[in-house]
Amino acid sequence: MGPFLDFNPFDNLLCILLGISFTVWFTLLLVFIIVPAIFGVSFGIRRLYMKTLLKIFEWATHRIERGAKDNNHLLYKHYSNAIIAKEPTSLEEEINEIRRRGSNRDLDSASAFEMSDIFYFCRRGVESIMDDEVTKRFSAEELESWNLLTRSNYNFQHISLRLTVLWGLGVVIRYGFLLPLRVTLAFTGVGLLVVLTSIIGFLPNGRMKNFLSEQVHLMCYRICVRALTAIITYHDSENKPKNGGICVANHTSPIDVIILASDGCYAMVGQIHGGLMGVIQKSMVKACPHIWFERSEVKDRHLVAKRLSDHVEDTTKLPILIFPEGTCINNTSVMMFKKGSFEIGSTVYPVAIKYDPRFGDAFWNSSQFGMVNYLLRMMSSWAIVCSVWYLPPMTREEGEDAVQFASRVKAAIARQGGLVDLLWDGGLKRGKVKDAFKEEQQKLYSKMLVGTQEDRSRS
Amino acid sequence: MGTTNSTLSKIPNVEELMQETGFTPAHIVRLYDRFEALDKEKTGLLRPQDFGAINRLAMNPIGDRIIGAFFSPGQETVDFHSFVRILAHFRPADKKRPKDPSMPEPVNSRTSKLKFAFQLYDQDKDGKISRAELLQVLRSMLEMQVTEEQLESIADRTIQEADLDKDDAISFEEFRKSLEKVNIDHKMSIRFLR
Numbered sequence: 344m345g346p347f348l349d350f351n352p353f354d355n356l357l358c359i360l361l362g363i364s365f366t367v368w369f370t371l372l373l374v375f376i377i378v379p380a381i382f383g384v385s386f387g388i389r390r391l392y393m394k395t396l397l398k399i400f401e402w403a404t405h406r407i408e409r410g411a412k413d414n415n416h417l418l419y420k421h422y423s424n425a426i427i428a429k430e431p432t433s434l435e436e437e438i439n440e441i442r443r444r445g446s447n448r449d450l451d452s453a454s455a456f457e458m459s460d461i462f463y464f465c466r467r468g469v470e471s472i473m474d475d476e477v478t479k480r481f482s483a484e485e486l487e488s489w490n491l492l493t494r495s496n497y498n499f500q501h502i503s504l505r506l507t508v509l510w511g512l513g514v515v516i517r518y519g520f521l522l523p524l525r526v527t528l529a530f531t532g533v534g535l536l537v538v539l540t541s542i543i544g545f546l547p548n549g550r551m552k553n554f555l556s557e558q559v560h561l562m563c564y565r566i567c568v569r570a571l572t573a574i575i576t577y578h579d580s581e582n583k584p585k586n587g588g589i590c591v592a593n594h595t596s597p598i599d600v601i602i603l604a605s606d607g608c609y610a611m612v613g614q615i616h617g618g619l620m621g622v623i624q625k626s627m628v629k630a631c632p633h634i635w636f637e638r639s640e641v642k643d644r645h646l647v648a649k650r651l652s653d654h655v656e657d658t659t660k661l662p663i664l665i666f667p668e669g670t671c672i673n674n675t676s677v678m679m680f681k682k683g684s685f686e687i688g689s690t691v692y693p694v695a696i697k698y699d700p701r702f703g704d705a706f707w708n709s710s711q712f713g714m715v716n717y718l719l720r721m722m723s724s725w726a727i728v729c730s731v732w733y734l735p736p737m738t739r740e741e742g743e744d745a746v747q748f749a750s751r752v753k754a755a756i757a758r759q760g761g762l763v764d765l766l767w768d769g770g771l772k773r774g775k776v777k778d779a780f781k782e783e784q785q786k787l788y789s790k791m792l793v794g795t796q797e798d799r800s801r802s
Numbered sequence: 803m804g805t806t807n808s809t810l811s812k813i814p815n816v817e818e819l820m821q822e823t824g825f826t827p828a829h830i831v832r833l834y835d836r837f838e839a840l841d842k843e844k845t846g847l848l849r850p851q852d853f854g855a856i857n858r859l860a861m862n863p864i865g866d867r868i869i870g871a872f873f874s875p876g877q878e879t880v881d882f883h884s885f886v887r888i889l890a891h892f893r894p895a896d897k898k899r900p901k902d903p904s905m906p907e908p909v910n911s912r913t914s915k916l917k918f919a920f921q922l923y924d925q926d927k928d929g930k931i932s933r934a935e936l937l938q939v940l941r942s943m944l945e946m947q948v949t950e951e952q953l954e955s956i957a958d959r960t961i962q963e964a965d966l967d968k969d970d971a972i973s974f975e976e977f978r979k980s981l982e983k984v985n986i987d988h989k990m991s992i993r994f995l996r
Contacts, residue, residue, distance in 0.1 A: 458960065458972075459981055461864065461922060461939065462989040468868040469892055470992055471858035473836060781861050782945070788863070789947030 376528065380565035389574045389726070393702070396725055399509070400701065406506050460788075517723050525570045525722040532566035533619075537626045539563070544629025553659075556630035557608045564605035573727040575602055582733035583607050584662040584692035587655055589684055592694040593756055594666035595706055597714070598721065599696055602729060609664035610654060614638060632660055648687060655689045662692065667749065685752070686745040690736045693752050695760035699728040732759045809834060819883055823890035823909055829994055833889065837882050847879035848872075863943045867922045875927065891918045894991040913978075915990040920977050930971035933957055 379385055539559045546552045568575065583606075584590040590609060592599060603609065611633045615624055624635050634654055640646050654660050665684045685691065698706075702725045721727065734755055739748045809831045810816050816830060825833070838844075840852045853869040854860060862868065872880045872888050880888075893910040907914055923931045923939055936957045944953065964972050964980040972980075 458923075458964065458977065459984045459989070460943070461919060462984075462986075464862055464864045464943065465868060465919060465922060466892070466990060466992065468859055468862045468865055469889065471856055471862070472853065472868070473833070473889060473992065781863060781865075784861060784863055785943065785945045785947050789944045 372524075372527070376569050377531070377566060380569055381562050383561065383565060389572060392572075393574055393726060393728060396702065403506060403509065517725070521572070522719075522723050525572065528566055528570035529718075529722070532563050532570055533623065535566065536560070536563035537623060540626045540630035544626070553631065559630065560608055560627075561605065564601055567601045568605045571598065571601070571721055571727050572725075573598070573602060573729065575606075575728075576730045577606055578730065578732045580606075580733060582692065582735050584609070584694075584733075584736075585690075586660060586662060587658040588662045588690040588692050588736065589651075589655065589687065590662050590664045590692045590694055591667050591684060591752060591756075592664070592696055593760065594668045595696065595698060596717075596721075598727065599666065600664070602696065602731065603664060603694065606731070608661050610634060610661040612636075612651070612663055612665055634663065644683065648683065651684070652687045652689075655687060685739065685749045688739060690738050691748075691752055692736050693734040693756050695732045695734065695756045697730050697732075697760040699730070702726045702728045730760075734759055813882065815883070819886055823886055824893055824896065825886065825890065825994075830886065833886055834882065837885055845879075847881050848885065849879055863945070864922060864939070867925070867939075867942070870925070871918065871921055891915055892990060892992040894993065895987045910991075912986050915986050916978055916981065917974070919990065920974050923972075923977075930969075930973050931977065932971045933961060936960060936972075 375386060375388065536559070540556065543552060543556050543559060546555070590603070592603060600611065604611075608631075610631070611627070613624070613635060615621055615635045615637055624633070627633055628635060632654070634650055636647065636650075651663060654663060667684050737748075737752055737755070739745070743751075810827055813819070813830065813834060816827075819825070820827065820830060837848070840856070841848055842852065842855070850869055850873065853872070859865045859868065872885065874884075887909065890909040891914055895910055895912065896908070920931070921927070923935055925935055925938070937953060940953050940956055961970065961972065964976050966976050966979070967973075
């Protein structure tokens with residue numbers, strides 16, 4: 344009987360303690376996170392957190408550089424972006440320059456082809472062997488300072504005890520405190536979304552339903568935003584997409600959707616998935632019309648285009664959110680936009696999303712890790728900091744075809760977000776380059792030669 | 803990855819390589835990283851298909867020839883040393899080097915660069931660019947954009963102008979002579995950062 348008596352008080356105490364901490368925990372959660380999410384206000388806690396973190400990172404990098412100098416290690420500056428300096432001259436400029444310098448005769452009677460023309464192609468070819476723009480775009484952007492995450496640590500080893508302790512502390516905080524908190528929030532957010540939208544689905548169509556569905560969507564997305572500790576700055580909100588338009592944005596990760604949807608209501612477009620995603624999709628569509636396609640329908644471009652244009656013509660329906668790049672890029676550049684969404688002929692509202700990589704890399708390399716792994720990484724980073732710019736609406740002009748319109752929109756997005764505007768097709772990550780590009784080069788070159796010939800035959 | 807020294811120690815005979823090519827340790831490390839990135843199957847050797855995966859290179863009209871330049875005749879793989887040696891051709895020439903006839907020609911001298919370019923034309927390595935070889939290069943650079951007659955007339959004119967001993971082919975000396983005034987060093991050099 345003795346030992347049992349001893350256990351009881353402790354048992355009670357333990358239960359009481361657990362109970363209290365749970366209640367406190369839950370209350371804090373409710374007050375500081377969920378209630379603000381419902382009303383869309385913010386206490387500013389996250390920004391304070393961000394400032395503190397930045398100071399710590401600066402200190403950490405400083406220590407590492409000092410440590411490296413003390414130990415006489417050559418700090419390999421992995422973060423400068425290139426091996427070689429590429430000169431941004433065009434084919435024409437370069438070849439003309441080579442010829443002008445090397446020609447024995449004066450330019451007018453110069454032969455159309457010169458043996459030295461090959462130098463241009465040769466050099467460009469070797470440059471691309473040494474340093475390739477496209478492949479670089481697909482691996483995570485390298486950082487200039489260490490953000491205490493070993494996953495972005497290419498250069499930093501055990502430099503000092505203090506640093507290692509700090510890093511250890513960081514791990515404990517991130518995995519022991521932040522991660523469970525975030526996972527709880529994520530489940531809450533998603534759960535609420537499914538339940539509430541299903542309930543709203545029972546209401547008759549009308550203004551009340553639309554209003555409620557908007558509020559519910561916004562609230563749940565805001566909870567998800569807090570689940571990722573995403574600190575988002577929205578610029579130019581006066582250009583927010585309106586009904587009957589199409590919103591296009593550059594794509595870095597699946598989180599882009601959450602980021603945009605927490606500030607405005609959109610109709611999503613996508614393929615129906617199985618499992619949890621499928622459940623979410625089905626319940627969302629009960630509350631307001633999203634556009635989900637079956638796997639087989641996705642291949643049929645006409646069907647897709649028709650459904651999109653039908654949706655767009657109905658001005659009571661929300662603006663469509665589309666990511667035309669088709670794949671995730673590592674947020675340093677904007678790749679070629681697929682023209683499908685630009686053929687529909689409605690107003691396009693471009694949006695630029697730029698992530699600040701100092702706090703956590705949001706890039707999803709789908710060939711490297713799967714979705715769950717990715718989400719875990721996201722939730723165990725310090726924070727996701729990003730900026731969203733709403734650009735003024737654009738429409739297709741006279742005589743402009745879909746491809747040109749797409750390029751124009753892409754250039755605007757790249758310029759605003761400070762991203763590099765690349766000609767490359769995002770699908771290159773997985774496939775081979777189209778011969779069309781080779782033909783482009785050949786066309787340019789031949790224009791130089793044959794052009795000259797035509798002039799000569801005329802004179 | 804890690805400090806420069808630890809990567810360098812992974813490469814065998816690195817001192818010799820640096821001497822021969824004139825690359826600095828930092829350059830070698832970067833090139834090694836690049837080599838590893840291209841070597842997707844981690845075999846320590848590169849094959850033509852590894853080069854083929856570089857998109858910008860596949861888009862280059864003479865991409866295949868450039869890839870071919872890395873592989874010695876009959877060889878199907880290239881190791882890191884040969885990789886670096888070929889790339890060393892594109893280092894800017896060292897202006898201060900005294901012309902010492904007893905030393906072997908440095909890999910990035912004007913003559914070596916010219917030889918590299920010559921090789922791109924002369925695929926059968928007989929020391930001359932025949933009319934057929936010239937036509938092949940023209941075809942790769944122009945493909946569908948010009949007619950066969952135009953290609954032939956360009957080839958004829960080029961040989962006429964460069965061929966001094968009238969053997970209907972361009973030897974290396976004739977090649978060199980026709981490019982006398984071209985600033986080869988500038989056009990066939992790639993500026994390495996840092």
